[in-house]
Amino acid sequence: MTESVATRTPLSPTLRSTVTRYRGQRDATDRAALDAILDTATICHLGVLMHGAPAVIPTIYGRGGDTLYLHGSTGSGNLRAAMTGDVSVAVTLVDGIVYARSAMHFSMNYRSAVIHGRPTELTDHAERLHALRVIVEHAAPGAWDTVRPPTRKELAATTVLSLDLTEASVKTRTGDPSDDESDLTSTAWAGTLPLHQTFAPPIPSADLAPGIEIPTHVLSRR
Structure with a gap:
């Protein structure tokens, strides 16, 4: 049974996963905030x-x-290196460019997460397939069940790692620029230029057989 966000252990900041700048203002220990960033x-x-x-x-x-x-x-040299000690994983979503009246107060609105830990190599066949399915479905929801599954040879050539999400930090920025009061009379424009990532129309492969329509799980991403 999948554990609900309400019953899961909250993030417990360690020395290396504790937000120092703007602590108490931009950090979060709510696991749902971490989930939302990673899932987006x-x-x-x-x-x-x-x-x-x-x-x-x-x-x-x-x-x-x-x-x-x-x-x-x-x-892969980086995955081999990841199995020899602790790693960090960073994910960032930029939501907008923040224009200020002072050059020193230009900023970005963002959502970010950093995870620390020691990865574990998965060797069990079922666990490896599950992990690969999760990765494919994250990038392309609905695709796994419509394509050929990995062969034994392909699996043998693939390293699959798992990393616990307990030691992680979340930091976000939202809102207007933080201009000094003395700059509020400036004639420079201040505000936010929102940034959104969207999907363009799908482009069929040049060697796609005639008559194969774009599937719903691809079209639904737009």
Whole structure:
């Protein structure tokens, strides 16, 4: 049975997952806020140490309950590095550009999350398939059941990781610019330019067989 948001453990900030700037104003410990960000975004940035130096890799992901799933080729250096120690995963949604009357008060309205932890490699066949389904369904809802499932060979060439979502921070900004009172008489325009991500009309593959219509689960994303 899926645990409801109301009964799940709230985020418990640790030293490295505690928001310091604007703490109490822009941070949140409500797990629903974390879920909403992860379920809306499409790409995360995986931070690992590779050859002794930090690296940040854009990565497709999926969330299943309190777990984040990541995958990639078994030859992927960043995933191999992720299995050797702790990682960080960042997700950001930009909602608008905030124009202020002072250059120092320009900002962005955003929703962001950062997760810390040590990933676990999934080796059980059923768990790996579940994780891959979650990842595909996150990016393309409704697609998994309409396409060919992974073969044993494809699965053998794929690394699948799970990361617990307990150690995470959420930070957001909304509203108007925070101009100084002395700048309120300025003639410069102040306000917010909203930013929205939308899907354009689907483009069929050049080698798609004639007569195959665009499925409902694709059209419904618009």
